Amino acid sequence: MMQPVSQPVSGDPLLRVENLVVEYPVGNKTVHAVSGVSLDIARGETLGLVGESGCGKSTLGRAVMQLRRPVSGKVLFDGKDLTAMQGDTLRRMRRRVQLIFQDPIASLNPRRRIGDIIAEPLVIAGVKDAKKREQLVHDVLAAVGLDPQLVIGRLPHEFSGGQCQRICIARALVLNPEFIICDEPVSALDVSIRAQILNLLEEMKARYGLTLLFIAHDLAVVKAVSDRVAVMYLGRLCEVGPSEQLFAQPAHPYTALLIEAIPVPDPDVRPAESVAVGEPPSPIAPPSGCRFRTRCPRADQRCSDEMPELREVAPAQFAACHHPLIGAA
């Protein structure tokens, strides 16, 4: 049941995920957190990943890093399959991939000074020269807009959420990675600070030549930074496409629903009444056929009988739906 792999913008992909399956056992049942996801991310690209809470976004991110081993499928980073790697080989590859989390304060060790927190990846990576480590820590702190002198000696609790996220970004950048998975990096931040961090991520991406997987549940946030966007629902990809195109002409009913639900800061735009019916079903017993069918206004018999595969509905836009909103059905 190989799904067609969506095409990246250009060049050979830095990351290719093939038919990835990740499950969690709970008691004698299984949570089907990620069920056959395939995607490509080109070098220098930002791929946004959106979907409701519990749909498997973080699980996918963690499985890419092999923090959670997938049940099946491949994760090809720069052409090499991470799922087949162990021990030192995997550790060396991992240095090139970093993760930034949603809760910046919780992801910093409260008892360690900022200077040590940021130097830690360098120590682990075997940078023995203390002077060199110090220099790298200084450079990266300055790059994320913090004053190294004022920051290195202090503890995480002395910083606000936005500043802690800057520190986390510095820690992720210090090893000069190629690829960063940002798992809801601004969800816990206020509107004003959120804009600062999003701008910073964009700047760092340009400066360090990064490729990003940007996970969030806020579509406007995702659109602000992504070249392409992938929409996930209950462990599967619904739709992938270039950001502007996907928002202008969504093909999958779920993408359309997500777009309609966004609150618009304009009093003349009346919120659509109850666009979103019900809640996602349990990933322990996902619906047969199309997983979205229990909430989909277009669902019919075929949708419960047959699982829709991702297929191209417009140039570079792929949707997994029997009755897409655009393109021939």
Next chain:
Amino acid sequence: MTGPALLSVEDVSVNLPTPRGNLRAVDRVDLSVGAGRTLGIVGESGCGKTMLSRAILQLLPKKAMLSGRVMFDGQDLVRLDRERLRKLRGRSLAVVFQDPMTSLNPVLTIGTQLIETLQEHLELDGVAAKMRSIELLAAVGIPAPEQRLMQYPHQLSGGMRQRVAIAIALSCEPKLLIADEPTTALDVTIQAQILDLLAREQRRRHMAMIIITHDLGVVAGRTDEVAVMYAGRVVERAPTPDLFKRMRMPYTEALLAAIPKIDAKPHTPLPAISGRPPDPTRPLKGCSFSPRCRYAWAQCQIEKPPLADADSPGHQYACFRPLNTAVGAPA
């Protein structure tokens, strides 16, 4: 504002003693809401939204010092005795918090919690209370409500829990509902459903409602009036359409500009607000927003701008250089 106010908050301040000194969480706030109307209170985290709602409900931390008056339905809640307050809070004055677990008891079933509330405040018998509970759960969009009565809060999703918290809040037909970031912890699709639910129930019951949020997008289409708070103060207040069309406060403008817009092109740099709000234990002498304000001039550092009337009715702002005026900068 039409009709007499059901709630009017008059010159309310909340001070909290902390190890770092006095913290002024709410600073001389005046607000009001009429029956059937919705007021939105918007501001960044820590600006005093929750403390203000707790001051209205008389649910402040013990050490907090409250001054001013909270007139609700003709009586000053600040001066009401505890027993009358407790009755009022169950019946006429209801609240929904950001985290539904704040208002739900984890060791009791949904049914027990609803039925007990109804029995206590409406003096219904067991059977009637149960019937009513089922109706309420159905009204807030919970499928198979009879079965849900037997479930515990942890067996429900975040969205479901918030629906139950709303059902409990609505159970005694309150005159005023305060919803403190009711959807901040929820997904957009669930957020839209919960906001619709609140709006529908409000219309049906002709209830007054206060929606507290940090998201201007949430208040835009769903409130009659908006108050923007910054560092404990109301810095702008206006009928919702007027606020968005003729905003006067540089802070409101900056807050709106910083929101990523769905129709903007990818990779457009966002107009972020630099810095962060002042430390509430170290209040500034001048305008609290001055260190971050792009229009600030000398006077802003020296004096606090008073909340003054704009030329459109019901619109007030606290700024020396209001947008779109002769002294202000063009918006």
